[in-house]
Amino acid sequence: xxxxxxxxxxxxxxxxxxxxxxxxxxxxxxxxxxxxxxxxxxxxxxxxxxxxxxxxxxxxxxxxxxxxxxxxxxxxxxxxxxxxxxxxxxxxxxxxxxxxxxxxxxxxxxxxxxxxxxxxxxxxxxxxxxxxxxxxxxxxxxxxxxxxxxxxxxxxxxxxxxxxxxxxxxxxxxxxxxxxxxxxxxxxxxxxxxxxxxxxxxxxxxxxxxxxxxxxxxxxxxxxxxxxxxxxxxxxxxxxxxxxxxxxxxxxxxxxxxxxxxxxxxxxxxxxxxxxxxxxxxxxxxxxxxxxxxxxxxxxxxxxxxxxxxxxxxxxxxxxxxxxxxxxxxxxxxxxxxxxxxxxxxxxxxxxxxxxxxxxxxxxxxxxxxxxxxxxxxxxxxxxxxxxxxxxxxxxxxxxxxxxxxxxxxxxxxxxxxxxxxxxxxxxxxxxxxxxxxxxxxxxxxxxxxxxxxxxxxxxxxxxxxxxxxxxxxxxxxxxxxxxxxxxxxxxxxxxxxxxxxxxxxxxxxxxxxxxxxxxxxxxxxxxxxxxxxxxxxxxxxxxxxxxxxxxxxxxxxxxxxxxxxxxxxxxxxxxxxxxxxxxxxxxxxxxxxxxxxxxxxxxxxxxx
Amino acid sequence: xxxxxxxxxxxxxxxxxxxxxxxxxxxxxxxxxxxxxxxxxxxxxxxxxxxxxxxxxxxxxxxxxxxxxxxxxxxxxxxxxxxxxxxxxxxxxxxxxxxxxxxxxxxxxxxxxxxxxxxxxxxxxxxxxxxxxxxxxxxxxxxxxxxxxxxxxxxxxxxxxxxxxxxxxxxxxxxxxxxxxxxxxxxxxxxxxxxxxxxxxxxxxxxxxxxxxxxxxxxxxxxxxxxxxxxxxxxxxxxxxxxxxxxxxxxxxxxxxxxxxxxxxxxxxxxxxxxxxxxxxxxxxxxxxxxxxxxxxxxxxxxxxxxxxxxx
Numbered sequence: 043x044x045x046x047x048x049x050x051x052x053x054x055x056x057x058x059x060x061x062x063x064x065x066x067x068x069x070x071x072x073x074x075x076x077x078x079x080x081x082x083x084x085x086x087x088x089x090x091x092x093x094x095x096x097x098x099x100x101x102x103x104x105x106x107x108x109x110x111x112x113x114x115x116x117x118x119x120x121x122x123x124x125x126x127x128x129x130x131x132x133x134x135x136x137x138x139x140x141x142x143x144x145x146x147x148x149x150x151x152x153x154x155x156x157x158x159x160x161x162x163x164x165x166x167x168x169x170x171x172x173x174x175x176x177x178x179x180x181x182x183x184x185x186x187x188x189x190x191x192x193x194x195x196x197x198x199x200x201x202x203x204x205x206x207x208x209x210x211x212x213x214x215x216x217x218x219x220x221x222x223x224x225x226x227x228x229x230x231x232x233x234x235x236x237x238x239x240x241x242x243x244x245x246x247x248x249x250x251x252x253x254x255x256x257x258x259x260x261x262x263x264x265x266x267x268x269x270x271x272x273x274x275x276x277x278x279x280x281x282x283x284x285x286x287x288x289x290x291x292x293x294x295x296x297x298x299x300x301x302x303x304x305x306x307x308x309x310x311x312x313x314x315x316x317x318x319x320x321x322x323x324x325x326x327x328x329x330x331x332x333x334x335x336x337x338x339x340x341x342x343x344x345x346x347x348x349x350x351x352x353x354x355x356x357x358x359x360x361x362x363x364x365x366x367x368x369x370x371x372x373x374x375x376x377x378x379x380x381x382x383x384x385x386x387x388x389x390x391x392x393x394x395x396x397x398x399x400x401x402x403x404x405x406x407x408x409x410x411x412x413x414x415x416x417x418x419x420x421x422x423x424x425x426x427x428x429x430x431x432x433x434x435x436x437x438x439x440x441x442x443x444x445x446x447x448x449x450x451x452x453x454x455x456x457x458x459x460x461x462x463x464x465x466x467x468x469x470x471x472x473x474x475x476x477x478x479x480x481x482x483x484x485x486x487x488x489x490x491x492x493x494x495x496x497x498x499x500x501x502x503x504x505x506x507x508x509x510x511x512x513x514x515x516x517x518x519x520x521x522x523x524x525x526x527x528x529x530x531x532x533x534x535x536x537x538x539x540x541x542x543x544x545x546x547x548x549x550x551x552x553x554x555x556x557x558x559x560x561x562x563x564x565x566x567x568x569x570x571x572x573x574x575x576x577x578x579x580x581x582x583x584x585x586x587x588x589x590x591x592x593x594x595x596x597x598x599x600x601x602x603x604x605x606x607x608x609x610x611x612x613x614x615x616x617x618x619x620x621x622x623x624x625x626x627x628x629x630x631x632x633x634x635x636x637x638x639x640x641x642x643x644x645x646x647x648x649x650x651x
Numbered sequence: 652x653x654x655x656x657x658x659x660x661x662x663x664x665x666x667x668x669x670x671x672x673x674x675x676x677x678x679x680x681x682x683x684x685x686x687x688x689x690x691x692x693x694x695x696x697x698x699x700x701x702x703x704x705x706x707x708x709x710x711x712x713x714x715x716x717x718x719x720x721x722x723x724x725x726x727x728x729x730x731x732x733x734x735x736x737x738x739x740x741x742x743x744x745x746x747x748x749x750x751x752x753x754x755x756x757x758x759x760x761x762x763x764x765x766x767x768x769x770x771x772x773x774x775x776x777x778x779x780x781x782x783x784x785x786x787x788x789x790x791x792x793x794x795x796x797x798x799x800x801x802x803x804x805x806x807x808x809x810x811x812x813x814x815x816x817x818x819x820x821x822x823x824x825x826x827x828x829x830x831x832x833x834x835x836x837x838x839x840x841x842x843x844x845x846x847x848x849x850x851x852x853x854x855x856x857x858x859x860x861x862x863x864x865x866x867x868x869x870x871x872x873x874x875x876x877x878x879x880x881x882x883x884x885x886x887x888x889x890x891x892x893x894x895x896x897x898x899x900x901x902x903x904x905x906x907x908x909x910x911x912x913x914x915x916x917x918x919x920x921x922x923x924x925x926x927x928x929x930x931x932x933x934x935x936x937x938x939x940x941x942x943x944x945x946x947x948x949x950x951x952x953x954x955x956x957x958x959x960x961x962x963x
Contacts, residue, residue, distance in 0.1 A: 154669050158940050161899035166673070169921055169929055170680045246798045250903050253800060254918045273804060273907065277819070280808045287801045295796055385864055388777050415867030422865075427858040432880040432955060441876075442866050493866070 052303035125183025130190025242297030366544030369554035419494020425486035436474025484515035556612035670937035749912035756835035768847025891947030
């Protein structure tokens with residue numbers, strides 16, 4: 043609980059709660075007489091120096107009545123909460139106490155009761171227990187009980203199966219004793235915290251019942267009763283209603299905020315935050331004749347605050363060319379792809395000397411929407427999560443045509459069906475009417491590819507398109523991508539952590555490490571790879587000649603963390619060839635006459651194993 | 652889908668039976684003689700006896716229960732012990748006012764919370780505009796924590812007493828709706844706006860939003876067509892709870908504004924120990940909550956095509 047006091051909210055809530063509790067203890071002792079003094083010469087007076095909040099219909103001082111009412115209001119709220127917690131505990135632990143079978147009925151009843159708003163339950167029980175203080179305490183207690191029962195049930199079921207509980211039961215310990223000695227201590231903290239929040243709610247509910255005349259009866263008074271009495275004269279004397287109202291709000295907040303601060307401190311509620319997708323990207327390849335260039339990238343850099351997971355990446359992709367980007371996760375492959383597609387969102391920042399797609403400079407954030415929408419296709423890793431679960435597959439394809447080709451709804455849908463047929467989906471009309479979850483993984487990925495074909499793409503960027511699929515389906519999807527490329531002269535950028543996939547499909551390979559391109563070579567030349575990292579990647583792929591008696595080859599060490607790059611070459615800490623030169627400075631990406639680029643001080647040197 | 656419908660209907664029937672039985676049992680759980688309590692200690696014994704016989708309270712419990720069920724089927728709820736009016740008539744007189752109030756508040760809460768939550772999510776995504784986020788989360792937390800009857804009293808003070816813009820009580824012209832509806836809507840609107848924002852923030856991180864952006868759809872379509880339906884599925888579940896809570900809220904708000912609905916009637920009937928009326932209204936409230944839960948499940952099934960599968 044001491045953790046509560048580390049947050050400013052926790053500290054102020056605790057202070058507020060302490061003040062309320064102090065007032066509850068001392069106010070009646072100090073001011074009960076002044077609150078009860080009847081002064082018929084001062085009936086229904088407004089605010090004055092003598093009566094800070096005026097007087098009521100018997101001339102009693104409202105300010106002191108509100109202070110004195112603290113005790114009864116808080117006391118009743120705590121009593122009602124205690125009743126609720128106790129009943130809730132018994133109901134929630136019912137499966138443990140009376141056996142699983144009978145307990146199931148109790149749980150079912152609790153589940154029905156939870157669906158009803160607390161105040162309605164309180165009204166119901168107020169009828170049964172009768173109007174008045176005792177009846178209201180029981181009514182609110184019973185109304186609180188179902189949600190507590192459910193909480194207890196959830197907590198207890200996680201503990202009840204633990205070994206020490208079984209051991210205790212086998213040892214013949216009675217059921218109540220098991221509950222009290224072995225289960226409750228392990229679920230106590232969240233229960234106490236929730237009880238504190240519930241006490242705030244009970245305080246408000248009690249004020250409600252008393253306000254309605256169902257709770258505290260005259261001559262006793264709590265805040266709700268004062269509020270109800272004050273409301274009648276709100277035109278003449280608004281403070282009589284406002285003062286107890288404010289007291290209720292402050293005290294209710296004190297309990298609830300303290301409880302919630304405590305809950306946060308013990309980690310009861312998980313904060314809904316997701317990490318930004320940390321992905322990796324490839325670097326650009328070599329220049330070629332301008333007319334045939336689909337994509338040209340120079341000195342691309344992507345930063346998230348001080349960290350730059352992609353640095354100085356440059357390459358070109360020719361018409362109909364297929365370029366693979368390989369690297370471990372975190373190498374910057376996927377980020378590079380997203381940056382080219384203009385899909386990096388804040389807080390990420392993209393800078394580049396050049397990002398040109400079909401001759402258009404994408405860095406000027408003007409109207410490239412249509413160009414990108416029709417000519418650049420994206421295929422993502424997980425087709426289950428990449429298609430919107432709430433829309434039919436056909437609609438998701440059709441909206442591309444509606445948006446960028448000005449087709450009407452029916453025409454766009456017809457085109458979508460046609461594209462689904464083009465990616466060899468069986469029964470395309472039916473598929474178009476289905477939702478993503480009704481398709482298999484392979485079918486979904488085909489639909490994603492079909493979505494990219496709604497326009498007339500010049501480049502397909504496929505980011506790990508087969509990673510989430512079965513092996514046989516992988517081969518089919520790769521074959522489909524190959525087929526599209528061959529028939530329409532579409533360029534393909536295939537991002538993968540699997541160098542053997544890239545080797546099958548691509549003409550050229552960019553190897554990325556720690557946000558840089560470390561090697562750029564033709565797939566055919568892979569056997570003559572010059573960078574030690576590329577060679578290590580290739581060595582890690584088992585083939586038919588691999589001696590199965592030996593452990594698989596691995597690259598030692600961990601992939602570099604872009605937030606903490608080592609000095610010099612980022613691969614140096616894992617490189618068998620590294621020497622002082624590698625630590626001293628990062629090698630440039632040097633081109634040889636054949637267009638093969640490599641960034642290594644010791645390219646070509648034999649690695650001794 | 653059929654299995655889902657059958658299961659759902661089964662659950663509804665069980666809950667309905669529980670509600671009916673609770674309404675029946677309520678009278679019998681009251682300690683002492685409810686008729687004596689209603690008529691007061693000075694009432695002659697013959698009158699109590701006659702009233703007991705008229706209410707069938709001397710029959711065996713199982714017979715009373717069967718009679719009760721039978722009466723319900725024929726729309727017979729008994730008569731008010733106070734006014735002698737049939738309970739069915741009391742309810743049909745008062746129910747429309749309450750439904751108007753609850754529905755208007757719910758619609759207002761939705762109209763405020765969905766656009767607001769969505770806009771706040773878009774504005775504060777990926778940690779943008781921290782001050783706006785802080786202002787929104789604290790303001791909505793305070794508004795959500797205020798009980799409706801206190802909001803109502805505050806509104807009466809500001810708009811009726813101080814500014815004189817709205818009538819203080821009653822149900823007459825359109826302006827008499829303004830304050831009660833706002834008083835009921837503010838809390839739910841604040842809660843819902845928070846939920847919509849959190850859900851939308853989560854949805855904006857989803858892969859299919861990236862796909863929508865890759866399709867180069869305009870932001871309007873990305874947020875409204877692709878993000879909103881997904882954010883709403885979670886919102887609807889909680890929205891149903893909130894609408895249920897709104898029914899409870901009407902009880903208090905009706906009493907603040909002397910609104911001639913079920914809420915003010917049930918409170919005066921409880922105080923007057925007019926049990927047939929209380930019993931009838933409790934039943935109506937219970938059925939109301941069940942209907943809301945049903946509507947929520949249907950809405951979920953329509954909006955999220957996967958939900959029917961998840962449940963079967």
